[in-house]
Amino acid sequence: MTTPSQTIGPFFGFALPYGDGPRVAPEWHPDAVRVHGRVLDGTGDPLPDALVEIWQADADGRVPGAVGAISRAGHGFSGFGRCGTDADGHYWFSTLKPGGPAPHIAVLVFARGLLKPVATRLYFPGEAGNAADPVLSAVPADRRDTLIAERESDRTYRFDVHLQGEQETVFFAS
Amino acid sequence: MTDSHPPYLYPPYKSTVLRAPSRPLVVPEYGPDAVELSGPVFGHAELGLLDNDLTRQHSGEPLGERIIVTGRVLDDRGRPVPGALVEVWQTNAAGRYVHLRDQHPAPLDPNFTGAGRCLTDAGGRYEFTTIKPGAYPWRNHHNAWRPAHIHFSVFGAAFTQRLVTQMYFPGDPLFAHDPIFQSVPDEKARERLVARFDLETTVPEQALGYQWDIVLGATPMET
Numbered sequence: 001m002t003t004p005s006q007t008i009g010p011f012f013g014f015a016l017p018y019g020d021g022p023r024v025a026p027e028w029h030p031d032a033v034r035v036h037g038r039v040l041d042g043t044g045d046p047l048p049d050a051l052v053e054i055w056q057a058d059a060d061g062r063v064p065g066a067v068g069a070i071s072r073a074g075h076g077f078s079g080f081g082r083c084g085t086d087a088d089g090h091y092w093f094s095t096l097k098p099g100g101p102a103p104h105i106a107v108l109v110f111a112r113g114l115l116k117p118v119a120t121r122l123y124f125p126g127e128a129g130n131a132a133d134p135v136l137s138a139v140p141a142d143r144r145d146t147l148i149a150e151r152e153s154d155r156t157y158r159f160d161v162h163l164q165g166e167q168e169t170v171f172f173a174s
Numbered sequence: 175m176t177d178s179h180p181p182y183l184y185p186p187y188k189s190t191v192l193r194a195p196s197r198p199l200v201v202p203e204y205g206p207d208a209v210e211l212s213g214p215v216f217g218h219a220e221l222g223l224l225d226n227d228l229t230r231q232h233s234g235e236p237l238g239e240r241i242i243v244t245g246r247v248l249d250d251r252g253r254p255v256p257g258a259l260v261e262v263w264q265t266n267a268a269g270r271y272v273h274l275r276d277q278h279p280a281p282l283d284p285n286f287t288g289a290g291r292c293l294t295d296a297g298g299r300y301e302f303t304t305i306k307p308g309a310y311p312w313r314n315h316h317n318a319w320r321p322a323h324i325h326f327s328v329f330g331a332a333f334t335q336r337l338v339t340q341m342y343f344p345g346d347p348l349f350a351h352d353p354i355f356q357s358v359p360d361e362k363a364r365e366r367l368v369a370r371f372d373l374e375t376t377v378p379e380q381a382l383g384y385q386w387d388i389v390l391g392a393t394p395m396e397t
Contacts, residue, residue, distance in 0.1 A: 002250055003366050003389045004178045004358040006340040007187075009325065011271040015263030015289035016327060042192040049275075055333045057209055067217030080214035098209075106210050106333050113189030115180040115357050117338065119210070134203040143197075163193050173199040174210070174334040174391065 005116035010049045012110075013084055017051070020072060021082035024054065024095035031059060034156045035122065035149065036092035039085050039109055042164030046089020050111035052161075054081045054093060054122075061099030101129030102136065109161055118171040122159045123148045139170050146170050178363035186353035188314050204394075210333045211394040216259040216293060226292035228262075228304040236286035238267025238305035240381040243341070243369065246298040247328060249393045254298025255335075260388075261291040261327040262302055269308030269322075278310050303381065309348060321348035321355060328388055335390040342368045343384070 008016075025032050039050040056079055057063045064079035072078035083091040097103055105122040123130055125148050130136055136144060146169045149157035162169050182194035204210060224230050229240060243262075247255040265271050265288060268280040272287050286305065294300050307322045323340040330336065342355065349355050349364075358364045366389070375383025 001363060001366060001389065002178050002391055003337065003339055003387075004180060004363045005337060006180075006325075006354060006357075006367065007189075008327075008338045009340075011273040011276055012263060012325065012327075013275075014272050014287065015325075016261060042196075045192075047193070053336070055209060055212075055214060063209055063212045065212070065215060067215045068220065069214030069216050071217075071220040078214070104209070108333070108336060110338055111193060113187070113191075113193035115182060115184060115187070115190060115354070117336065118182075118195060119334075134205055135208070138203050139200050164196050168195060168197050170197075171195050171199050172202045 007112055007115050008051060008110040010112040012051060017082060017084045018070060022091070022093045023072065024056070024079065024081040024093055025077045027094045029096065031096050032094050032155065033097050034092060034094055035105065035159060036090065036156070037159040037161065038089040039091065039111070039161045040089060040163065044165065047085055047111050048087045048089060050085040050089065050091070050109055052083050052085065052091040053108045053110070054095070054105050055079060056095065056105040057098040057100060059096045059099050097124060102127055102133035104133070107161070114163075118161070118163065118169075119174050120161065120169050120171050121147055124157065125149060125151050143170050178358065178360060178366065180357035180359065184353065184357040187357055213329055213331055213333045213335070216257065216329070218293060221291060221293065226290050226302050228286065228288060228290045228302065231287055232285040234285040236266065236283050236305050238286075240303070241306050242301065242303050242375055242377065242381045242383045243324065243386060244299065244301040244375060244383070245386040245388060247294045247300060247330070247388045247390065248298060249330065249335070249390050251393075253393070254294070255330050255390060256294055256296050256298055258294040258298070258300075259291065259329045260294060260300045262289070262304070262324050264288045264304065264307040264324045265310055267305050267308050269310035280308070280310065306343070314353060319348050319351070321346040321352050326388065328390065330390040330393065332394045334394060335392075337388065337390055339388070340367065341386050344368055344371055
């Protein structure tokens, strides 16, 4: 029997976040993109105490297999990112757009009030391969938009996570 | 997953009410190369030598009851998970976190931060030396107190195995009154959150020993 999940609580901030956590690739990387957004509750209020983690493939579609997920060196790419939300519920990552026909980033959100994490995926807008993606296709058509980031500029994508309510993000069973 | 986990919505724990997803979860069709079926890999060079000894991170010794907490990280079939990153955080002996938002009027301990991490060895074993955390009040309901606990964050081989949980101490009278502990519906599953005092692990004249195994979800594919 698996060990049950328990909430991350409000007091992880001195233990889990680390300096380069949001830098899956450094901002000065020529192909770096910024992925950011807010984590919001059922009334649309921001969560100032959520932890967002991402895991993804590199620009060639390969998942990093070597050690170094925390101590990414120089221009390296770790594939793993961790960012605590600020007072406005905002998180950010500097990363690379993953390769593959339907580029996507796995996202986990932990927070006080979440007895277990929510798991979702961030997809990129306007990708021809999105229509054939098996995971996206398993999502009811009228809710697929919740998984597709909004393009704010060439290198900036916005992805809000709504835990509950009208615009509730699609979450996956693991 | 074999669901020992609590539900998202558990109204006695008030913060779940506006944060629990209300729509059904979507069961994804993960292909064999899905990114979630792998996970980040961590190495010893990324950790400090004293990261797993929370009693030696300052110039002096922290106050409180020194303890050793050790156990194995296993997958759902009982196989050890080597190289797993295990992170912990906790209050000091007085029940106070080193966190700006913790307003509990209990003393801070200048010799105790309460954060640690380590990698499991080839047999899946982790070990921490720390001090026993204290119970503390919270505002969930009148006279609400959290039983003493250590927060654990664990990475398995796959992102789907990611687990954040809390380890409790045996016989705590607050279990019956704690909605976070009680949110786990199955009694046997709740017991999996409680460490076992172990005289073999106890070091004479030095520290009480506790054993606590952590069982993750399924390892997706054999690699």
